[in-house]
Amino acid sequence: xxxxxxxxxxRRALLGAAGALTLQGLLPVQAAWxxxxxxxxxxxxxxxxxxxGGTVGSLWVKAGHEVLFSSRHPQQLQGLVQSLGPLAQxxxxxxxxxxxxxxxxxVPYGALPQIGKDYGRLLAGKTVLDAxxxxxxxxxxxxxxxxxxxxxxxxxxYLPGTHLVRTFNSINYKVLESEAHRRAPRLAVPIAGDxxxxxxxxxxxxxxxxxxxxxxxxxxxxxLFQFGGPGFGQMTAAEMKQKLSLK
Numbered sequence: 001x002x003x004x005x006x007x008x009x010x011r012r013a014l015l016g017a018a019g020a021l022t023l024q025g026l027l028p029v030q031a032a033w034x035x036x037x038x039x040x041x042x043x044x045x046x047x048x049x050x051x052x053g054g055t056v057g058s059l060w061v062k063a064g065h066e067v068l069f070s071s072r073h074p075q076q077l078q079g080l081v082q083s084l085g086p087l088a089q090x091x092x093x094x095x096x097x098x099x100x101x102x103x104x105x106x107v108p109y110g111a112l113p114q115i116g117k118d119y120g121r122l123l124a125g126k127t128v129l130d131a132x133x134x135x136x137x138x139x140x141x142x143x144x145x146x147x148x149x150x151x152x153x154x155x156x157x158y159l160p161g162t163h164l165v166r167t168f169n170s171i172n173y174k175v176l177e178s179e180a181h182r183r184a185p186r187l188a189v190p191i192a193g194d195x196x197x198x199x200x201x202x203x204x205x206x207x208x209x210x211x212x213x214x215x216x217x218x219x220x221x222x223x224l225f226q227f228g229g230p231g232f233g234q235m236t237a238a239e240m241k242q243k244l245s246l247k
Contacts, residue, residue, distance in 0.1 A: 041064050041065050041066065042065050042066070042101050042102055042201075042205075043065070043066045043067075043068075043099055043100055043101045043102075044057065044060055044065050044066065044067045044068070044100050044101070044102045044103075044104060044205075045067075045068050045070065045095075045096030045097050045098075045099045045100025045102070045103045045104070046067060046068065046069045046070060046096060046100075046103075046104050046106065047070055047093055047096055047097065047103060047104065047105050047106070047107060047115065048070075048071065048105060048106040048107035048108075048111075049069040049070060049071050049077055049080070049090075049106070050071075050106065051173035052106040052131050052168065052173050052176070053069065053104060053106030053107075053131075054069065054080055054173075055173045055176050055177050056104065056106070056131070056168055056176060056209060057069055057088075057104065058080070058084060058088075059176070059180050059208075059209040059210060060205065060208065060209060061084045061085070061087045061088045062084075063208040063209065064087070065087065065205075065208075066087050066088075067084075067087065067088050067089075068088075068089050068090070068091050068095060068096045068099040068100065069081060069088065069089070069090050069091075069096070070090065070091050070092055070093045070095060070096035071090075071093075072092075072093070074090045074091050074092055075090075077090035078090060093115075093118075093119065094119060094122065097119050097122040097123055097126075098122060100126070101126070101127070102126070102127045102128075102129065102201060102205065103123065103126055103127070103128045103129070103162075104128075104129045104131065104168075105128060105129065105130045105131060105132060106131045106132070106168075107132060108132065108135075108138060108139060109132040109133060109134040109135065109138075109139045109142060109143065109146065109151075110134075110138065110139035110140055110142055110143075111132075112130075112132065112142070112155060112158045112159065113142065113158045115158075115159070116158040116159045116160070120159070120160070120161065123159060123161065123162050124160075124161035124162065125161060125162070125163070126162055126163065127162075127163045127165065127195075127197070127198040127201050127202070128159060128162040128163065128164050128165070128198075129165050129166075129167050129168065129202055129205070130155045130159070130164055130165070130166050130167075130169075131166075131167065131168040131169045132151075132155070132169060133151075133169050133226065133227040134146035134147070134151055134154075134226070134227065135227070142154065146226065150219075150220055150222060150223035150226070151166065151222055151223060151226040152164070152166045152192055152193075152218070152219030152220060152221070152222030152223065152226075153219055153220055153222075155219075155222075156194075156219055163193070163195040163197065163198035164193060164194070164195075164198070164219060165191055165192065165193035165195075165198050165199060165201075165202040166190075166191065166192045166193065166219065166222035166225075166226075167189060167190065167191040167192075167202050167206060167213075168189060168206075169225070169226070169227075169232075170189070170190055170225045170231060170232045170233060171187065171189065171233070171234055172234075175187070175234055176209075176211075179210075179211075179234075180209060180210030180211065181210035182210070185212070185236040185237065185238065186210065186211055186212045186236070186237070187211050187212070187234060187235070187236060188211065188212050188213075188214045188235055188236055188237040188239070188240040189206045189209075189211040189212065189213055189214070190213075190214045190215075190216045190224075190225040190231050190240060190244075191203060191206060191213050191214065191215055191216065192215070192216045192217055192218060192219055192221050192222035192224075192225070193218065193219055194218050194219050199215060203215065212236070212237040214237050214240050214241060214246070215246075216231060216244060216246065224244055225244075230243055230244060231243065231244050
């Protein structure tokens with residue numbers, strides 16, 4: 001029987017302390033994570049455990065986090081979780097959302113409205129990392145909406161009540177797998193969000209996955225690294241900050 005897990009007070013304190021610091025760019029984010037959350041391990045629910053979800057989730061397991069991978073067919077994930085050891089498990093979508101202190105969405109973008117409708121109450125109040133890319137041919141009208149309104153604003157519309165961060169959408173999963181924890185300079189993973197605490201958490205998880213987090217700005221600024229944007233693709237933190245004119 002699945003049992004919902006409550007966030008312990010120690011982790012709440014660590015995440016709260018990190019979030020209390022003002023975000024003015026990449027350096028404060030990295031410093032805040034390093035000073036306040038070293039050794040703090042999270043429970044992460046993965047919704048969509050394909051190429052991106054499986055790859056990034058595996059990196060988090062190897063960093064010491066507990067990860068519940070989910071899909072519509074969780075029995076197909078047994079090989080993955082067995083290869084990762086006791087910190088990994090598989091389940092249904094609702095189980096992953098109930099389990100996770102942080103939720104990682106790695107689903108086709110067109111699935112977002114249905115996820116919000118089916119699991120909105122479970123997701124409310126949680127830090128949600130959204131890695132989806134909107135493709136017109138695959139996702140239909142929502143891709144046009146994301147193009148015109150910006151993908152961060154669109155994602156928040158369909159996931160109301162969540163502390164949403166856009167991240168891990170700009171690099172191919174094969175690159176994420178092969179370039180994690182490479183020697184400096186690491187590859188950059190851009191992040192954008194409106195909630196300070198969620199940004200701090202996302203920055204720490206990007207760092208622990210083996211990449212340099214680059215805070216691009218608020219959700220409205222996520223359009224800068226959505227598919228086709230100037231921040232989409234493989235580059236270092238210095239290259240990204242220069243390309244996007246970030247301080």
